[in-house]
Each structure stands twice: as C-alpha cells, then as structure tokens.
Amino acid sequence: MAIQEQTKELVPGLAGVPAAESAISFIDGVAGVLAYRGYRIETLSEESTFEETAWLLLHGELPTRAELDAFRARLRGARDLPADVLAAIAAMPRGGHPMNAMQAGFALLGMTEPRPDLDDDGEKLQAIERLLAAAPVLVAAFQRARTGQPYVAPDPDLDTAGNFLWMINGEKPDELAARILDVALILHADHTMNASTFAARVVASTEADPYSVCSAAVGALHGPLHGGANERVLKQLSEIGGAENVGSWLEEKLASKSKVMGFGHRVYKVKDPRAHNIQALMRELFAKLGSTPIYDTALELERQMEARVGSKGIAPNVDYFSGIVYQKLGIPTDLFTPVFGIARTAGWLAHWREQMQDNKLFRPAQVYVGSPDRDYVPIDRR
Numbered sequence: 001m002a003i004q005e006q007t008k009e010l011v012p013g014l015a016g017v018p019a020a021e022s023a024i025s026f027i028d029g030v031a032g033v034l035a036y037r038g039y040r041i042e043t044l045s046e047e048s049t050f051e052e053t054a055w056l057l058l059h060g061e062l063p064t065r066a067e068l069d070a071f072r073a074r075l076r077g078a079r080d081l082p083a084d085v086l087a088a089i090a091a092m093p094r095g096g097h098p099m100n101a102m103q104a105g106f107a108l109l110g111m112t113e114p115r116p117d118l119d120d121d122g123e124k125l126q127a128i129e130r131l132l133a134a135a136p137v138l139v140a141a142f143q144r145a146r147t148g149q150p151y152v153a154p155d156p157d158l159d160t161a162g163n164f165l166w167m168i169n170g171e172k173p174d175e176l177a178a179r180i181l182d183v184a185l186i187l188h189a190d191h192t193m194n195a196s197t198f199a200a201r202v203v204a205s206t207e208a209d210p211y212s213v214c215s216a217a218v219g220a221l222h223g224p225l226h227g228g229a230n231e232r233v234l235k236q237l238s239e240i241g242g243a244e245n246v247g248s249w250l251e252e253k254l255a256s257k258s259k260v261m262g263f264g265h266r267v268y269k270v271k272d273p274r275a276h277n278i279q280a281l282m283r284e285l286f287a288k289l290g291s292t293p294i295y296d297t298a299l300e301l302e303r304q305m306e307a308r309v310g311s312k313g314i315a316p317n318v319d320y321f322s323g324i325v326y327q328k329l330g331i332p333t334d335l336f337t338p339v340f341g342i343a344r345t346a347g348w349l350a351h352w353r354e355q356m357q358d359n360k361l362f363r364p365a366q367v368y369v370g371s372p373d374r375d376y377v378p379i380d381r382r
C-alpha cells in the first residue's frame with residue numbers, strides 16, 4: 001500500500017503557517033511593529049550601527065564595546081576576496097543582473113572556503129563573519145567589472161556601509177551618506193519568516209554549507225514580489241512621470257488587477273514601520289542635497305493608493321521609498337536589491353545558526369490533484 005501523504009487543507013503560500021520557532025525578530029502587522037531580539041527598529045536606527053545590529057541578530061544580545069571592536073576587526077580581516085573569485089567575477093557576463101552575480105558570488109566564495117563543521121560553533125561563526133564581510137565586496141566587485149572600472153579593495157578604516165559606497169564609486173563616502181546607508185542596512189537586516197529567509201532555512205535544514213544557504217536566499221530575494229520590488233518601484237515612478245499622471249496610471253493598474261510595486265505585505269496591514277524610517281532618512285538627504293521630483297510622485301501615489309485600497313490593508317512597504325534614498329546616494333537602480341541582500345545576509349545567517357541548533361529537514365506535504373493509477377499505453381497505440 002503506497003504511503004499516503006497526510007492530505008490536510010492546502011494553505012496557499014503557507015500564509016500564516018508557522019515554519020519554525022524563532023527568537024530573532026518580531027512583527028506586529030496590525031500595530032506596525034518590527035523588533036530585533038526585542039529592540040524596536042526605531043531605536044536601533046537611532047542608536048545602533050549595522051555591525052552592532054548584525055551582532056545582536058546573531059548572538060541575541062547587544063555587544064560590549066570589546067565584543068563589538070573585536071567583531072569589527074574580524075570583519076575587516078574577512079573582506080578580501082581570493083584572486084580566482086575576483087577573476088571569476090570579472091569574467092561574469094556584464095549584461096547580467098547584479099543579483100545573479102551576488103548569488104554566483106556566494107557560491108564562488110563557498111568553493112574557496114572550508115565547509116564548517118556544523119557541530120562546531122566557532123567554525124560556524126567564522127563562516128558567518130566571512131559571508132557578512134564579503135557580501136558587499138562581491139557586489140561592488142561586479143559593479144566595477146561590469147562598468148569596466150578597476151576593482152576597488154575594501155578600506156580597513158570603513159565599516160560595511162561606508163565601504164560599499166567606497167568600493168562602488170572609488171571615492172571616500174560623505175559621512176551623511178555612509179550613515180544613511182548604515183541605517184538602511186539596519187532596517188533591512190531581518191524580517192521574521194519572509195520568503196528569502198524561509199528559503200535559507202529550507203536549504204539550511206538539508207545541512208548544506210552556509211555559502212549555499214546564502215546563495216539560495218539571494219535567488220528568492222531577487223523576485224519582484226520580494227526584494228526585487230525596490231528596483232521596480234523606481235521604474236514605476238519614472239513610468240508615471242509626475243504627480244499629475246498618478247490618477248490615470250493607477251486607474252489602469254488597478255483595473256487590470258496588476259500589483260503596484262512597493263505596496264502590500266503578507267503581514268503588515270498598515271504602513272511598514274521601515275517605510276516611515278526610510279522617509280525620515282530621505283528628509284535628511286533632501287535637506288542636504290535637495291529634493292527629488294520622483295518623491296512628489298511617490299507621495300501622490302501613496303495618497304491615492306490609501307484612498308483606493310488602504311481599507312484592504314494595502315500600504316507602502318519597505319521597498320516603496322528605499323529606492324529613492326539609494327538613488328540619491330548615487331547607487332545604480334539594479335543594485336538596490338543587492339543592497340537589500342547585503343543587509344539581509346545578517347538575518348539569513350542568524351536564521352541559519354538558529355535552524356542548526358534544533359534542525360529538522362523541511363519536507364512539507366502536498367494535496368495530490370493529479371491522475372489516479374493508470375496503465376501505460378505503448379506509443380504506437382496512443
């Protein structure tokens with residue numbers, strides 16, 4: 001007798017189905033709350049740095065000064081890429097999307113690093129720090145290669161955010177720009193059981209190495225319904241062309257049941273708290289560098305979406321304003337999602353570590369709707 005898989009009620013997209021117990025981050029989708037290890041993101045944005053937040057996500061507590069200094073020093077020492085990885089990145093198809101380069105980059109890195117013993121926390125932490133440190137370097141190395149510019153090695157005096165701007169532009173970043181990107185990385189670092197983190201945990205559950213875990217997670221993040229939305233928001237706002245065109249554009253979009261990029265969320269039924277924080281960053285940037293007309297279009301689209309579908313709980317999510325900030329920081333549009341991935345590498349690895357503490361292979365069931373048993377018919381009789 002064939003072993004029947006338990007056929008329970010199908011839950012599309014596993015909406016609301018717990019996939020793990022986790023202590024890393026918490027969302028209240030109705031109140032619009034996001035907290036990492038019990039600390040609200042508003043507080044962390046004000047008081048913390050991406051490196052300190054990464055430590056918090058990984059270890060569960062804020063670091064002492066000695067712990068943070070040592071962590072930052074180890075990250076500095078773990079940034080450089082081997083020559084053959086740099087050569088492989090330089091040989092990547094220049095027309096390819098940087099998310100594909102990032103995904104391949106993590107896998108490439110895994111080809112040069114020893115597989116950590118999953119029972120040895122020290123080896124796992126070493127791999128985690130290597131991935132965290134190398135993520136921005138992989139992306140920046142591809143950016144330089146695809147634009148025909150010489151590779152810019154990481155600067156040991158800069159942290160993750162500042163180094164990324166240095167490595168893509170070849171110029172030391174403005175302090176405000178580095179701080180704003182640092183806060184953006186904090187805001188994007190973790191977000192409970194989102195699609196790319198779930199992908200990370202599924203691959204982790206097979207006892208794959210952490211390089212493969214991050215590579216798989218990047219593949220999930222790339223999708224336009226997930227991290228890929230931030231890049232599409234900017235294209236969408238450019239397509240609208242101005243606040244005066246929002247009404248007709250939105251009418252057509254909603255009539256065709258198309259998704260408006262940067263809006264809606266599986267959990268939040270109010271404006272994503274990260275969107276509020278990113279708007280605050282924008283105001284700081286605009287005060288210094290002047291506004292961006294596209295922001296006026298974004299505000300008008302937000303107003304009209306609120307009027308049309310706000311009652312359905314469809315509100316701006318993290319991806320709605322982030323692209324405007326990144327554009328102001330001089331980051332190319334198709335690097336917006338890799339920036340999201342650089343931040344989320346901290347979350348994916350915190351979840352990898354948590355999954356390995358009490359691992360069980362993910363192998364869900366299905367509801368079979370295919371053909372019943374039937375006899376094979378030789379081809380000449382079909």
Ligand code: SDX
Pocket residue numbers: 013190191193194195224225226227229257258259260261262263264265266267312314317318319
């Ligand atoms: C991220 O999960 C995470 O935590 C993700 C993330 C993280 O930090 O990891 O927060 C980051 O991925 C943010 C989301 C970025 N994606 C987008 O901005 C793409 C546009 N958004 C939608 O595709 C959608 O809102 C989702 C995918 C984000 C969530 O969709 P759900 O929960 O699967 O809901 P659904 O698609 O079933 O929509 C429910 C209803 C539908 O209408 P009806 O069929 O009931 O009439 O709401 C409508 C949808 O048409 N709807 C939208 C909409 N989002 C939902 N209508 C227009 N525009 C939208 N954006």
